[in-house]
Amino acid sequence: MRLQDKTAFITGAGSGLGREAAERFADEGATIVAADIDLEAAETTVDRIESAGGDGTAVDLDVRDADAVHAAVDETAETMGLDIILNNAGVSHERADVEDIDEPERDQVIDINIKGVWNGCHAAIPHFKEQGSGAIVNTASLAGVIGSPQLSAYSLSKGAVVNFTRAIAAEIGPHGIRANAVCPAVTETSMARSGRSDEEWAALEEKMAQQYPLRRLGQPEDIANAMLFLASDEAAWITGQKLVVDGGFSCA
Numbered sequence: 001m002r003l004q005d006k007t008a009f010i011t012g013a014g015s016g017l018g019r020e021a022a023e024r025f026a027d028e029g030a031t032i033v034a035a036d037i038d039l040e041a042a043e044t045t046v047d048r049i050e051s052a053g054g055d056g057t058a059v060d061l062d063v064r065d066a067d068a069v070h071a072a073v074d075e076t077a078e079t080m081g082l083d084i085i086l087n088n089a090g091v092s093h094e095r096a097d098v099e100d101i102d103e104p105e106r107d108q109v110i111d112i113n114i115k116g117v118w119n120g121c122h123a124a125i126p127h128f129k130e131q132g133s134g135a136i137v138n139t140a141s142l143a144g145v146i147g148s149p150q151l152s153a154y155s156l157s158k159g160a161v162v163n164f165t166r167a168i169a170a171e172i173g174p175h176g177i178r179a180n181a182v183c184p185a186v187t188e189t190s191m192a193r194s195g196r197s198d199e200e201w202a203a204l205e206e207k208m209a210q211q212y213p214l215r216r217l218g219q220p221e222d223i224a225n226a227m228l229f230l231a232s233d234e235a236a237w238i239t240g241q242k243l244v245v246d247g248g249f250s251c252a
Contacts (some may be wrong), residue, residue: 001029003028003029003231003232004029005029006081007032007082008022008032008086008231009035009073009120010022010034010035011063011087011088011116012035012063014036014037014041015038015189016220017220018034018045018088018089019045019048019220021088021223021227022045023054024225024228025084025086026049026056028228031054031057032049033056033057033059034059035058035060035061035089036059036061037061037062039060042059042060063087063112064112064115065119066115066122069119070119073120073124077127082127082134083134084134085136086139086227087139088139090113092154093105093106093153095150095151096150097150109156110153113157113161114157114160114161117138120136125172129172129175132175134177135177135232136178136180137179137181137182138164138165138180139227140159140161140165140183141155141161141184141185142185142244142246142249142250143158143159144160144162144183145162145250162181165179165242178230178236178239179239180239180241180242180243182223182245183246184223184226185244185249187218187219187220187222205217212247214248218245218246222245226245
């Protein structure tokens with residue numbers, strides 16, 4: 001198994017890409033700490049992992065709270081060890097022109113998407129330095145690479161994640177620690193479908209799929225597989241990279 005005897009701390013693990021990654025990592029032998037602001041959702045993720053024969057623990061966590069993130073990561077490192085952190089928790093916002101996005105909405109996106117990633121890395125890196133190894137995977141977005149009109153705050157936050165990942169990769173590489181970012185295009189998750197009926201989503205999905213050379217949107221497993229690769233020893237000489245997983249959208 002690719003993650004046998006490793007422990008992975010995953011934020012936003014209660015749904016979407018976080019849950020898919022947690023289950024995928026567990027399938028490959030990792031012990032999972034599933035952290036989410038929705039504890040019940042995180043517990044459901046752990047139940048699914050354990051039902052499949054894996055090991056996991058659910059943690060109630062708001063990634064905006066630096067002290068809470070440090071406490072949760074410290075406890076994980078001290079009781080289970082820490083090999084991987086996947087800073088995945090994130091939010092978007094309704095599409096709107098930049099001047100129509102108000103400060104509270106902007107700040108929520110920045111606080112979760114940027115500060116949450118910072119907090120996770122800030123907490124994990126001392127443990128990784130002490131042991132001389134570790135893998136950081138940050139969930140960014142294609143919007144952080146090429147920008148997305150009417151998603152300006154989201155694009156701002158994910159662009160910051162990409163460059164932050166590059167910066168820390170150069171800084172912590174000499175300590176045996178890797179840091180990479182995954183940059184998905186539109187993926188079929190609850191966040192993408194938010195506010196849309198099944199019929200509305202089906203029509204939109206069919207329309208959007210025509211913009212992708214592979215003629216479909218991403219599925220959570222497409223992104224989780226990329227996260228798994230970057231977290232695994234198969235990517236031992238890969239750091240500071242943004243892995244775009246977009247069905248060819250950015251080359252069309």
